[in-house]
Amino acid sequence: MGSWPCVGTATPARIVEQSTVLMDGRKGVPMIHRPHDxxxxxxxxxxxxxxxxxxxxxxENALYLHGHLSRYPAxxxxxxxxxxxxxLVRFSTYDYTAAFLAAPDxxxxxxxxxxxxxxxxxxxxxxxxxxxxxxxxxxxxxxxxIYAHTTGRWSVAFAGFAPGFFYxxxxxxxxxxxxxARPRTCVPAGSVGLAGDFSGIYPRSSPGGWQLIGHTNxxxxxxxxxxxxxxxPGMQVQFEAVRELITVAGRSPAEEHPGKPALSELAAGLKVxxxxxxxxxQDAGRSGLSHWGxxxxxxxxxxxxxxxxxxxxNQLQATVLENLAGGLALTAHRDVVLALTxxxxxxxxxxxxxxxxxxxxxxxxxxxxxYRPFALKPGQTLTLGATERGLRTYLAVRGGxxxxxxxxxxxRDTLAGLGPEPLAPGDLLALAAESSALVGNPVPPLxxxxxxxxxxxxxxxxxxxxxxxxSLTRFTEAIWEISQSSDRIGARLVLSESEGGGERxxxxxxxxxxxxxELPSEGMVAxxxxxxxxxxxxxxxxxxxxxxxxxxxxxxHPDDLRLIAQAPPGTKxxxxxxxxxxLTPQK
Numbered sequence: 001m002g003s004w005p006c007v008g009t010a011t012p013a014r015i016v017e018q019s020t021v022l023m024d025g026r027k028g029v030p031m032i033h034r035p036h037d038x039x040x041x042x043x044x045x046x047x048x049x050x051x052x053x054x055x056x057x058x059x060e061n062a063l064y065l066h067g068h069l070s071r072y073p074a075x076x077x078x079x080x081x082x083x084x085x086x087x088l089v090r091f092s093t094y095d096y097t098a099a100f101l102a103a104p105d106x107x108x109x110x111x112x113x114x115x116x117x118x119x120x121x122x123x124x125x126x127x128x129x130x131x132x133x134x135x136x137x138x139x140x141x142x143x144x145x146i147y148a149h150t151t152g153r154w155s156v157a158f159a160g161f162a163p164g165f166f167y168x169x170x171x172x173x174x175x176x177x178x179x180x181a182r183p184r185t186c187v188p189a190g191s192v193g194l195a196g197d198f199s200g201i202y203p204r205s206s207p208g209g210w211q212l213i214g215h216t217n218x219x220x221x222x223x224x225x226x227x228x229x230x231x232x233p234g235m236q237v238q239f240e241a242v243r244e245l246i247t248v249a250g251r252s253p254a255e256e257h258p259g260k261p262a263l264s265e266l267a268a269g270l271k272v273x274x275x276x277x278x279x280x281x282q283d284a285g286r287s288g289l290s291h292w293g294x295x296x297x298x299x300x301x302x303x304x305x306x307x308x309x310x311x312x313x314n315q316l317q318a319t320v321l322e323n324l325a326g327g328l329a330l331t332a333h334r335d336v337v338l339a340l341t342x343x344x345x346x347x348x349x350x351x352x353x354x355x356x357x358x359x360x361x362x363x364x365x366x367x368x369x370x371y372r373p374f375a376l377k378p379g380q381t382l383t384l385g386a387t388e389r390g391l392r393t394y395l396a397v398r399g400g401x402x403x404x405x406x407x408x409x410x411x412r413d414t415l416a417g418l419g420p421e422p423l424a425p426g427d428l429l430a431l432a433a434e435s436s437a438l439v440g441n442p443v444p445p446l447x448x449x450x451x452x453x454x455x456x457x458x459x460x461x462x463x464x465x466x467x468x469x470x471s472l473t474r475f476t477e478a479i480w481e482i483s484q485s486s487d488r489i490g491a492r493l494v495l496s497e498s499e500g501g502g503e504r505x506x507x508x509x510x511x512x513x514x515x516x517x518e519l520p521s522e523g524m525v526a527x528x529x530x531x532x533x534x535x536x537x538x539x540x541x542x543x544x545x546x547x548x549x550x551x552x553x554x555x556x557h558p559d560d561l562r563l564i565a566q567a568p569p570g571t572k573x574x575x576x577x578x579x580x581x582x583l584t585p586q587k
Contacts, residue, residue: 044104045462046580048555049094051525052101053462054087059157059169062087063233068107074100081290081523082158083547084167084198088523094583101580119153119236122201124192126241128212134177134194146241148174149213153236154199159293160521161545163407163416164203164221166231166293167521173197178518179549181533183209185485190215192239195549196518199239204417207489209532209549217245223406229292268333268428269397273381275423276327280412281403282394284317289407290546296526297413300488300542300565301392304342304446308396311339311373313437318400319410321423323393325568328423329383330395332376336431337398337439340370343390343566344448349374350381372442373398390448390566398439400432414488415543449567453479456560457578458529463551467513467531474510475553476575480537484569489545490530490538491564496572507535511553521549527556527564539564557583 042065043055056062066082074089076096081088091097126146135142154168176197184207187193191202193210202208203220220230231237272279282305285298299305299322306316321328326345340347347368368374368382376382384393403410403420412419423429464472479496486492495504511531523546524530529537530550539556540548541564554577556564567573 041108042104042106044101044106046097046101046459047088047462047523047552048459048525048527049558049580049583050092050097051088051090051523052097052104053522054089054104054106056085056087059084061085063157065106072105074105076100079288079290081546083522084157084169084196084520086520086522088525090525098580098583119238120231121238121240122216122218123240123242123245124150124214124216125243125245126214128192128214130180130193130211131213134211134213137177138175145175145213149194149199150239150241153238156231156233156235156237157198158233158547159291160200160547161208161293161415162203162206163293163418164229164231165200166229166233167547168199168237169197175199177211178516179209179532180211183207183532187212188215190217192216196520198521206415227292228407233291269336269431270330270332270376270429272423272425272427272429273329273331273383274327274425275427276323276325276329276384278324279328279423280322280414281319281401281410281420281423282322282412283319283403283410285411285542286407286409286413286418290523292407293546294407294416294418295413295542295544295546297409297411297416297418297543299394299411301342301394301446301562303562304392304566305394305396307371307443307446308339308341308394309400311341311371311440311442312337312396312398313435313439314396314398314400318396319403319432320397321395321401323384323395325391326384326386326393328393328395329381330376330429331381332378333428334378336376337373338376338382339373339396339440340368340384340393341396341446342370342393343387344370344445345387345390345393346385348383348385349376350383351377351379369442371445373439387568389450391568392566397429397431399435402430402432413543415545447563449563449571453572453574454563454567456563456573456575457557458527458554458560458575459557459580459583460554460577461552462555463519464553465514466519466551467511467553471511471513471553472577476577478510478574480573480575482564482567482569482571482573483536486569488541488543490540491567493537493539493573495536508533509535511535511537513551519549519551521547524548524552525555527558527561528552529554529556541565 045053047053056065062082062085065087066080069080076091078092079090131142135145154170157167157169160167175194177194179195187202187208189204191212192214193212195210282299285296286294305320308320309316309318348365350365406418480493481496483492483494524544526540528540530548531537531553532550
């Protein structure tokens with residue numbers, strides 16, 4: 001893709017009605033052709049460069065459209081994520097997204113979605129941190145709130161932000177409550193919560209903004225079972241208030257992480273001397289599992305990981321190591337060919353433990369150059385220093401690393417808890433296969449964030465209309481900073497200190513909303529910038545949740561997302577809005 005100008009306004013959403021879409025001849029933009037009753041059904045908006053968000057108005061409509069697009073997929077469609085009132089459609093290329101936006105082929109009649117009929121009873125101890133405050137907010141006693149939650153049946157509507165998390169819905173809206181203004185950084189596993197007119201259960205410890213009313217030990221996600229989820233869309237859930245929880249028979253908890261393969265020193269290719277702050281296995285990630293609440297995951301900087309594999313002659317999707325901030329040290333037990341990409345990091349080879357005692361000792365460590373393949377002999381140790389520029393380094397080995405898979409991938413998903421655990425001292429690493437491909441030619445390093453303010457391109461929306469007209473201008477004029485609490489799930493932003501020493505505005509003043517209403521949960525993509533009521537955006541990265549409940553003011557352009565992935569805390573950013581219709585590369 002080429003370069004694009006920054007423009008301060010967004011293209012309007014496209015409206016698809018209960019009739020045939022007509023074309024007006026101007027770049028395939030659909031004309032609005034109203035049916036006799038004038039009732040709109042769908043609103044279709046771009047969600048970044050590689051997805052479209054279809055607003056269906058109701059949960060029933062969204063589930064029906066999801067079924068339709070599952071049976072009759074759009075050209076280039078790669079995945080669907082149904083939600084409270086929307087369906088997110090992901091595409092393989094920008095051109096497929098543009099074609100869908102210009103002429104979406106959507107069903108003209110909304111049908112009905114039938115429940116499966118099966119009911120699952122879930123015991124709950126109602127002792128949540130937000131129970132008292134929610135009761136006061138709703139103008140009822142705590143006992144009345146518990147009674148409301150346990151009476152009637154909740155329908156399992158769609159998967160949520162993590163494996164085993166499902167949005168449970170009922171139509172009476174008795175328990176319609178707002179999310180927390182500032183999400184918790186850690187919600188305990190088994191927590192039962194409310195958000196909007198939905199209820200849900202956190203299957204594992206994770207960040208979250210739902211109001212907590214109790215906890216359960218129901219086995220919501222267990223890879224030892226088939227299917228691995230206790231619940232499925234269309235089922236019914238009955239909550240039961242209890243004083244104590246009893247282990248559910250017949251569903252024993254599975255190992256949360258796959259075990260590491262048992263290797264002998266002779267069979268291993270490399271041994272971990274030091275893993276640094278955090279080193280993870282990463283491959284191409286997981287696709288097509290959003291119905292379980294599983295996000296794609298994979299490398300945060302996909303371009304750097306693919307380049308490392310190319311340099312050693314691997315398939316671009318082969319498993320690599322993703323290292324955070326340096327400090328990794330590996331000793332070779334056999335001849336291996338490696339390549340380093342991503343962050344700029346000092347690297348050296350030393351012969352701390354030569355295999356051949358008669359070989360002369362290496363006097364000085366050898367410096368390693370990134371973005372070119374190099375050899376590591378038995379007994380030699382590769383050591384990475386602290387990153388000097390950028391944040392994440394990728395290490396590929398010829399043949400790829402052999403790592404256990406979980407849910408079709410070796411990638412470590414830090415939100416879902418899927419994939420092999422982070423490397424630890426003493427771990428032995430095996431090679432997946434011998435490679436006969438040619439080693440790639442050295443190339444210049446990929447661009448990394450510099451010391452100046454980064455300019456990041458972003459496509460407005462899809463929920464920019466939730467903010468005041470002045471907010472988009474302030475959003476692009478403000479200098480933002482990546483906070484210390486960022487991780488593989490998302491980069492959290494705060495307003496940067498005023499260079500003139502003046503008083504900083506509050507984030508809620510910069511990104512002022514038009515109203516305090518709640519956004520029903522909807523599908524998310526990497527690069528989406530959610531804005532919670534606190535006004536501090538979060539840019540979703542590789543391990544982002546499948547769905548989210550805060551409005552997305554803009555979505556980072558795919559080509560600039562790797563700059564966010566490589567930006568350490570303290571990096572300053574300024575955003576440049578590029579409307580979707582301006583994403584066509586300049587000739």
